[in-house]
Amino acid sequence: MIPFKTIRERALQLQPARYWIATGIFATSILVIVPLLNAVPGPSSPFHFPDYLLPLLGKFLCYAILALALDLVWGFTGILSLGHGLFFALGGYAMGMYLMRSIKGEGVYRSELPDFMVFLDWKKLPWYWHGFGNFNFALAMAVLVPGLVAFAFGYFAFRSRVRGVYLSIVTQALTYAAMLLFFQNATGFGGNNGLTDFKRILGYSLHDPSTKLTLYVISGMALLFVYLLCRYVVASKLGRVLTAIRDAELKVRFCGYQAAHYKLFVWTLSAMLCGLAGALYVPQVGIINPSEMQPSNSIEMAIWVAVGGRGTLVGPVAGAWLINGTKSWLTTAFPSAWLYVLGTLFVVITLFIPDGLVGISTAIRNRLSARIRA
Amino acid sequence: MIDSSAAGALIKPDRQPASVRAGIDSEPDLGSSPRAARPGLALWVENVTVSFSGFLALDDITLTIDKGELRCIIGPNGAGKTTLMDVITGRTRPTTGSVYLESRAIEVTALPEWRIAQIGVGRKFQRPTVFHGHTVEENLELAIASNKGVFRTLFHRRTANERERIERALETIGLKDAKSKRAGLLSHGHKQWLEIGMLLVQQPKVLLVDEPVAGMSQQEMEKTAELLSGLAGEQTVIVVEHDMDFVRSIARTVTVLHEGRVLAEGSMEAIQKDPRVIEVYLGA
Numbered sequence: 001m002i003p004f005k006t007i008r009e010r011a012l013q014l015q016p017a018r019y020w021i022a023t024g025i026f027a028t029s030i031l032v033i034v035p036l037l038n039a040v041p042g043p044s045s046p047f048h049f050p051d052y053l054l055p056l057l058g059k060f061l062c063y064a065i066l067a068l069a070l071d072l073v074w075g076f077t078g079i080l081s082l083g084h085g086l087f088f089a090l091g092g093y094a095m096g097m098y099l100m101r102s103i104k105g106e107g108v109y110r111s112e113l114p115d116f117m118v119f120l121d122w123k124k125l126p127w128y129w130h131g132f133g134n135f136n137f138a139l140a141m142a143v144l145v146p147g148l149v150a151f152a153f154g155y156f157a158f159r160s161r162v163r164g165v166y167l168s169i170v171t172q173a174l175t176y177a178a179m180l181l182f183f184q185n186a187t188g189f190g191g192n193n194g195l196t197d198f199k200r201i202l203g204y205s206l207h208d209p210s211t212k213l214t215l216y217v218i219s220g221m222a223l224l225f226v227y228l229l230c231r232y233v234v235a236s237k238l239g240r241v242l243t244a245i246r247d248a249e250l251k252v253r254f255c256g257y258q259a260a261h262y263k264l265f266v267w268t269l270s271a272m273l274c275g276l277a278g279a280l281y282v283p284q285v286g287i288i289n290p291s292e293m294q295p296s297n298s299i300e301m302a303i304w305v306a307v308g309g310r311g312t313l314v315g316p317v318a319g320a321w322l323i324n325g326t327k328s329w330l331t332t333a334f335p336s337a338w339l340y341v342l343g344t345l346f347v348v349i350t351l352f353i354p355d356g357l358v359g360i361s362t363a364i365r366n367r368l369s370a371r372i373r374a
Numbered sequence: 375m376i377d378s379s380a381a382g383a384l385i386k387p388d389r390q391p392a393s394v395r396a397g398i399d400s401e402p403d404l405g406s407s408p409r410a411a412r413p414g415l416a417l418w419v420e421n422v423t424v425s426f427s428g429f430l431a432l433d434d435i436t437l438t439i440d441k442g443e444l445r446c447i448i449g450p451n452g453a454g455k456t457t458l459m460d461v462i463t464g465r466t467r468p469t470t471g472s473v474y475l476e477s478r479a480i481e482v483t484a485l486p487e488w489r490i491a492q493i494g495v496g497r498k499f500q501r502p503t504v505f506h507g508h509t510v511e512e513n514l515e516l517a518i519a520s521n522k523g524v525f526r527t528l529f530h531r532r533t534a535n536e537r538e539r540i541e542r543a544l545e546t547i548g549l550k551d552a553k554s555k556r557a558g559l560l561s562h563g564h565k566q567w568l569e570i571g572m573l574l575v576q577q578p579k580v581l582l583v584d585e586p587v588a589g590m591s592q593q594e595m596e597k598t599a600e601l602l603s604g605l606a607g608e609q610t611v612i613v614v615e616h617d618m619d620f621v622r623s624i625a626r627t628v629t630v631l632h633e634g635r636v637l638a639e640g641s642m643e644a645i646q647k648d649p650r651v652i653e654v655y656l657g658a
Contacts, residue, residue, distance in 0.1 A: 238528040244505040251503045256491035265524045
């Protein structure tokens with residue numbers, strides 16, 4: 001039995017008390033209040049949270065996980081990845097494959113094979129589709145495959161000390177190459193249409209509001225878990241080594257740390273978290289296709305992190321929500337304006353507010369406390 | 375004590391024939407190995423040549439340093455001082471030749487940088503290099519000698535022993551009051567000391583210090599001289615420095631490099647009287 005005092009002490013090592021309060025408020029609103037507002041008041045009540053918004057909110061929760069994952073490598077370790085969309089998409093495809101397999105005979109062609117395979121006149125399942133009929137296997141693959149790809153890539157990149165803008169360009173090329181590969185029908189992932197038309201997950205219909213609510217709540221719990229995991233990593237001594245690598249990698253090596261191993265660890269972890277986000281994303285949006293691997297998607301993720309504030313964890317989550325919220329609104333209200341707004345926002349933030357949203361709030365707090373003291 | 379170490383360093387290392395050398399790694403027979411024959415050597419640089427596309431930064435250099443010695447290496451710009459440091463720490467691979475630690479026990483030139491650092495070669499850079507985003511205390515914590523594997527570090531909790539070592543180092547470098555300050559906010563001189571403090575807790579066997587007093591005030595310089603002299607004895611300290619007053623104040627043995635070779639070696643007085651040294655360096 002660990003005494004309460006130790007638990008408290010360790011909790012405060014992870015994040016300060018006011019952060020815990022904020023985490024609690026967020027967790028309650030996401031995991032308790034929204035589900036209650038969705039379930040309890042009738043559809044006509046003004047307090048009712050509409051069903052159609054649940055997948056949208058769930059999508060945002062997945063983006064927040066992505067932002068956290070990217071912040072680990074970019075904000076804390078200084079590795080700017082412009083290819084994290086690849087890991088996200090791989091996780092999404094793994095889950096998509098399970099969802100395709102569980103359509104069974106309900107597809108257009110009433111075949112045991114996914115529709116696109118029937119369309120391509122394939123007679124049997126390709127070998128790499130085996131096992132994906134099992135949910136747990138697919139979920140494990142959604143995390144392991146991105147992790148493995150990231151590990152293999154990182155092993156060679158970090159060992160040969162590829163870094164900075166060169167590494168960013170290579171990650172960009174990697175996701176682009178993967179996109180071209182997945183566009184091919186022969187690759188066996190549905191070509192440019194991707195995987196879609198999903199019917200059910202673990203036997204529950206995806207169109208059922210209660211399934212939507214469940215997926216949303218699971219995404220919220222996943223975000224909370226990933227956030228605390230990231231906090232644990234950055235608050236550990238390893239986290240301090242990562243920041244030291246960002247600030248002075250050579251010195252880290254001369255202190256006796258094998259910097260490449262540390263980078264590889266955080267890089268792989270980050271990719272696995274992206275895979276998890278992808279796996280949660282796909283059943284909620286109902287489709288995964290190669291456009292998720294577009295370089296522009298990965299760049300947009302970097303913008304979320306930059307806008308929110310690198311190396312703060314909280315900032316990137318806020319950035320992801322702010323930008324995607326604006327995007328959802330603008331793309332319906334003024335469809336042509338969105339890219340200009342995004343571009344302007346990015347330029348303004350990097351030029352004038354390098355620490356992002358969190359930087360602004362810190363500056364305001366400092367000014368206030370200075371005024372109080374004066 | 376000063377005289378004996380100076381005299382010891384003046385003796386040229388007797389080179390082993392290649393056949394004997396080849397046999398050492400395969401047969402760790404202490405009786406006949408040079409490890410027993412030459413006890414007390416901290417560092418042995420043997421016939422090291424570094425060629426940067428034809429330009430010889432180090433030209434067949436051989437250098438031995440006794441355990442516990444405080445050695446100064448001086449020389450004009452481009453003499454190869456920094457390259458020598460790079461070779462010893464594994465940053466640059468020699469074109470030919472080898473570097474050994476602990477007489478012949480460890481061949482440094484076969485190992486990666488982080489491994490050399492773990493075995494016990496510490497290095498202080500010319501420009502003070504500390505981790506700017508971390509506090510003074512965290513800087514020391516990162517440098518402290520411990521298991522530096524990824525997962526060990528992830529689950530590491532600071533031990534009482536480590537806390538004590540950090541406290542002691544803070545006291546030695548006189549930054550106790552600044553321990554919670556971010557290192558990036560320290561003055562230039564304080565950064566230099568913090569870096570020396572980081573090397574203290576890293577507990578290297580051999581400590582390489584590159585221009586420690588560049589940009590320091592007279593008072594800071596004296597304090598640094600005191601710090602480094604205090605280290606020698608338990609640790610082996612090699613200082614590369616331009617400031618002759620500083621070298622005079624700490625040096626027991628001085629090695630003069632010139633164009634990638636050892637030009638002269640001996641006590642400061644002997645060096646200063648050497649006509650070749652006067653010609654290339656002190657006279658200029």
